[in-house]
Amino acid sequence: MAVEFHELTHHGRGAISVVGVRGEGSDGVLDSCFAPVSGQSFSALKNRPIVYGIWNSTGEDLVVVRIGNDAFEIQCHGSLAAVDAIATDLAAGGAVQSSDAASWTLARNELQAEVAKAMESCLTQRTARHLLQQFQLWGEVNFNDPEIAREALLFTTFGEKLTSPWRIVLCGRPNVGKSSLINVLCGFERAIVHATAGTTRDLVSQHTAIDGWPVELVDSAGIRDEGNAIEQAGIEKARQLIADADLVIHVVDATDDSSFDPLLSQHRAGLVVVNKVDLCQQPAVPQTDCPRMLVSAVTGLGMDDLQAAISKAIVPVVPGDDQLVPVSTMQRRRLEQLA
Template identity: 35%
Template sequence: MNLVDQGAFRWHTLWLERANRSNYRKDGQILNKQAFVSLLTPPGRGAVATVVVGGQDCVACVAERFDAACGRRLDELVIDRIFFGRWRSREGPGEELVVCRRSDWVEIHGHGGRAAPASIIQDLVEDGCREMAWPDLLWQTSADPFAAEACIALTQARTQRTAAILMDQVRGALREQWEKVIRALESGDIPTASASMEELTQQSCIGLHLIQPYRVVLCGPPNVGKSTLINALLGYQRSIVYDQPGTTRDVLTTHTALEGWPIELSDTAGLRDQASGVEAEGVERSRQQREKADLVLLIYDASQSSPEVILTEGSGQQHLTIYNKMDQRSSGLDGEGIFTNALTGDGVGDLVKAIVETLVPLPPRAGQAVPFTHRQVKALKASQVQLFSDQPQTAAAILRAAARVGPVVSS
């Protein structure tokens, strides 16, 4: 089990515990109406799989299937202690496993993989339990939707830096700031509310990329070293490199992390007007990829005194200008930009720094509130619209609805 999987398991269990201690959701206690079963550990190979059974009659459901080695029924066993025994399936004695009865649910720890936990879950479903995916379980049992969303996102975090930001939201950073804005709106403190909402909006640009990487597209004329440069950024050869225009005829994408921020790099076909056939199709795909980018790297050949200009009209996107082959720099070149030598790595560090500073100009402070889902951002923007229309109470109601489990109230 890798670090992400371990973190997922720990936080699934933690939030399940919090949910049970708060008697599930207060809006109907929907999970108490039927026992449920959920697999907490990640799919695939693993030494141990953990299945949780909760809701009404969860102990009775498991007791019908579990034979403790001590000979006592599950409902007679001490709470919060583990007991060894054997699972009883319809086909006869099943696998050996460990069961721990909690105050409001039961944990079943057995062999990992797919088949063993699937068999246990199927037995319980046949006995009347409702199977739930762990994100649904977490969402429906948590009293704090922001923390639940952060827990779910945490399992998809690609770097320690983004995971740390999500952990701050798990610990309540976003909820505290959100509630601060609501209080300010309801009390008529519009300047405080407006400033806080603006700060949250700015941070949401980063938050939406905590698990979805920034898209960085390299484009430029043929044979300027785009593929070599992307290999230098990655630290290994991913793109095809050959001294012939038109070598890259399709969009090649790969993922990396720059200073802890997840990045998707796209190596595109060289842009030139004389392209035809398959190469022309590659050029068109390059233009389409550029339109989707968060940042475009315009790559030129520093050995040319008057490099071909890459048009970027209509895109309105952020871009950086890079002159590659700096060791062959033409004396007549006076353009401004970042100079690199992709073959030797010279200037690549400066390029990495420029990419990060462009995409993330103001990284969040430790413990800072960061909206990170489209649901949260939608509610925040809808609330701002109402505030600009001099409707602070409506703005507060939208934020308050988003802070509860359930759909966002739109204006």
């Protein structure tokens, strides 16, 4: 077996990354890249399960852990640059990058291995807990019970979102406070905020977590008929995103009863948020069948309730610990065949 390596953690920024190396001659490849602080070669330290040292090309302090015969884990800094440098050096030393992620897991079958691959793209602690539970369930599932398959397929969308965020689009007329709401929900200022209507000329998106669920908040351009060509291009993008969003939030101004656009609420709006309630004693609350939330992005009034409403809207039912959930296309197709 040739010496192989594979990034075991998600390929992205983090505190720590882990790169697996295996195959006869692995210690020799590591000798060419890694210098233990003891001054000895790595291959001479066969009796040490954990070796601390320096990665030659970057000067980074890291740890190499022996996990079996000719099998090792390089535990390094979680930056992309650090991982890419290790991959480059291992390849230069004769190792081959493995594309078979499943073979690096403890999976009992290919469907369980799909969950292991999904874990590499996990975004929050809450979704990680669900995926760990699914890893166990997919190793024990009874594929002779159509009812199990039918129940699992009810959570197809939920399973897809465990590895990609729910997209939430905030739409509405200019200057109703969409950018300010995005900033409060994210906990820092990302979108441009200005008193001039139409300041947000393009789509601004930010990834965050709400109630532990990964979400992408999209601050759309204010939708209006007038405006220059640049603004209109942003508005057209916003209309396209609204059609594909997992949740549409229609933001209106509590001080302006003309800021409500009935057409927007008819177009898949899930929540109507009445912003700026701190500026008036009697907010202009539109008549609509959609749930309405009264908030102030400035004072924070109603923001906790808004986050709870968003969480309920994107995940109306949270599957129990013993509920099978498909997290990949392969799993979904297998369940459809059984059901």
